[in-house]
Amino acid sequence: MKCDISKRCGSCQYINMDYHQQLVKKQEECQKLFPHLNVHSVEGMDHPYEYRNKVIVAFNQKYEYGLYEESSHKIVPTQKCLLHDEETHKILSKIQSLFRKYRMSIYDEKKNRGFMKHVLIRRAVSTNQTLVVLVATDGMFKGSKNFCQELVKACPTVKSIVLNVNKRQTSVVLSDNEKVLYGKGFIVDELCGLTFKISARSFYQINHEQCVKLYAKVKELLNSQKDEIILDTYCGIGTIGMSVADKCQEVIGVELNKDAYKDALNNAKMNHIDNVRFINDDATEFMIQMANKHQSVDSIIMDPPRAGSTKEFIHSVKVLQPKKVVYVSCDPTTQARDLKWFKEIGYQASDVYLYDMFPHTGHVECVVLLTKVHNG
Numbered sequence: 001m002k003c004d005i006s007k008r009c010g011s012c013q014y015i016n017m018d019y020h021q022q023l024v025k026k027q028e029e030c031q032k033l034f035p036h037l038n039v040h041s042v043e044g045m046d047h048p049y050e051y052r053n054k055v056i057v058a059f060n061q062k063y064e065y066g067l068y069e070e071s072s073h074k075i076v077p078t079q080k081c082l083l084h085d086e087e088t089h090k091i092l093s094k095i096q097s098l099f100r101k102y103r104m105s106i107y108d109e110k111k112n113r114g115f116m117k118h119v120l121i122r123r124a125v126s127t128n129q130t131l132v133v134l135v136a137t138d139g140m141f142k143g144s145k146n147f148c149q150e151l152v153k154a155c156p157t158v159k160s161i162v163l164n165v166n167k168r169q170t171s172v173v174l175s176d177n178e179k180v181l182y183g184k185g186f187i188v189d190e191l192c193g194l195t196f197k198i199s200a201r202s203f204y205q206i207n208h209e210q211c212v213k214l215y216a217k218v219k220e221l222l223n224s225q226k227d228e229i230i231l232d233t234y235c236g237i238g239t240i241g242m243s244v245a246d247k248c249q250e251v252i253g254v255e256l257n258k259d260a261y262k263d264a265l266n267n268a269k270m271n272h273i274d275n276v277r278f279i280n281d282d283a284t285e286f287m288i289q290m291a292n293k294h295q296s297v298d299s300i301i302m303d304p305p306r307a308g309s310t311k312e313f314i315h316s317v318k319v320l321q322p323k324k325v326v327y328v329s330c331d332p333t334t335q336a337r338d339l340k341w342f343k344e345i346g347y348q349a350s351d352v353y354l355y356d357m358f359p360h361t362g363h364v365e366c367v368v369l370l371t372k373v374h375n376g
């Protein structure tokens with residue numbers, strides 16, 4: 001497939017490269033980062049398009065919408081992005097026509113004036129539900145009732161519309177201040193045979209098909225026993241922990257984002273899983289506290305954001321002495337750094353498993369199993 005905007009957009013660095021070549025390149029690059037480990041070939045997709053279940057676009061004063069040009073805040077008008085599904089395009093195009101009809105005031109970054117800043121679309125692909133988040137500079141959206149009615153009528157997959165009020169001039173799109181304009185403020189998706197509630201600010205893996213394969217690998221590597229206690233750190237809305245809960249005694253999930261934590265609590269209830277509990281805390285702080293209390297766990301799952309984990313987190317692992325740590329990462333560079341710290345405390349990996357969560361970009365998802373080889 002050919003992308004018309006690849007030269008200007010810059011989001012998909014590999015879009016003009018043959019897909020198989022992309023997978024080979026990702027594996028080679030990871031092998032350089034993990035020279036002493038067995039880096040497996042990348043698990044790719046049969047149809048590596050339309051996989052992104054989340055998109056954030058900005059509008060310009062002509063009501064054109066799109067992503068920003070590489071390293072700038074100039075919008076690249078995008079009618080079709082190869083990574084988004086048809087429904088996302090249909091909804092964005094309807095929003096565009098409604099913005100025109102209602103003469104929506106579009107935010108002008110240079111003048112720091114105007115109302116509508118961004119539109120975020122999140123799709124639950126298994127249930128075909130859509131959440132629309134309108135990011136604006138003010139909580140007063142005149143005519144919002146008619147706007148929502150028209151949007152939902154034209155696009156019935158839209159189950160909720162949220163207004164996120166972000167007055168700040170920063171590159172962070174969402175603020176903590178939100179108001180539900182239509183529906184319940186969240187959508188529900190099915191993943192690995194479970195049901196998950198996803199709200200606007202919670203993390204959710206963007207590639208559903210690849211996420212199923214990734215979680216299956218985590219479960220396989222954990223290979224837990226019925227009497228084991230598993231810590232799921234950086235747990236988001238509880239997806240990984242809940243998908244392994246049937247094979248162990250207890251899962252304790254730790255998540256910093258309050259909305260994701262609340263979603264996780266609801267998700268456990270919704271799925272009638274009673275051997276999982278969630279803590280709303282910084283993962284490192286939680287680990288330090290556990291280590292200070294000399295508590296023990298059998299396995300730890302960690303899936304930190306791009307920045308990776310911390311030295312303090314890893315030093316607490318030394319005290320907790322789990323048999324296994326399964327480390328999931330969307331940035332192999334920080335993961336490679338963290339594996340060096342793990343080595344210092346006596347935990348070693350041998351294999352790196354790669355999942356192409358982000359086809360046509362330079363990114364890849366990595367999973368490693370660390371086991372204790374000596375006492376550090």
Ligand SMILES: C[S@@+](CC[C@H](N)C(=O)[O-])C[C@H]1O[C@@H](n2cnc3c(N)ncnc32)[C@H](O)[C@@H]1O
Pocket residue numbers: 202203204205233234235236237238239240254255256257260281282283284303304305306330
């Ligand atoms: C890559 S996501 C993984 C989420 C989840 N494991 C999944 O597969 O959906 C990383 C998560 O870590 C959370 N997070 C970021 N910094 C954190 C911290 N210091 N302590 C705990 N959680 C944190 C984010 O809010 C996000 O939900």
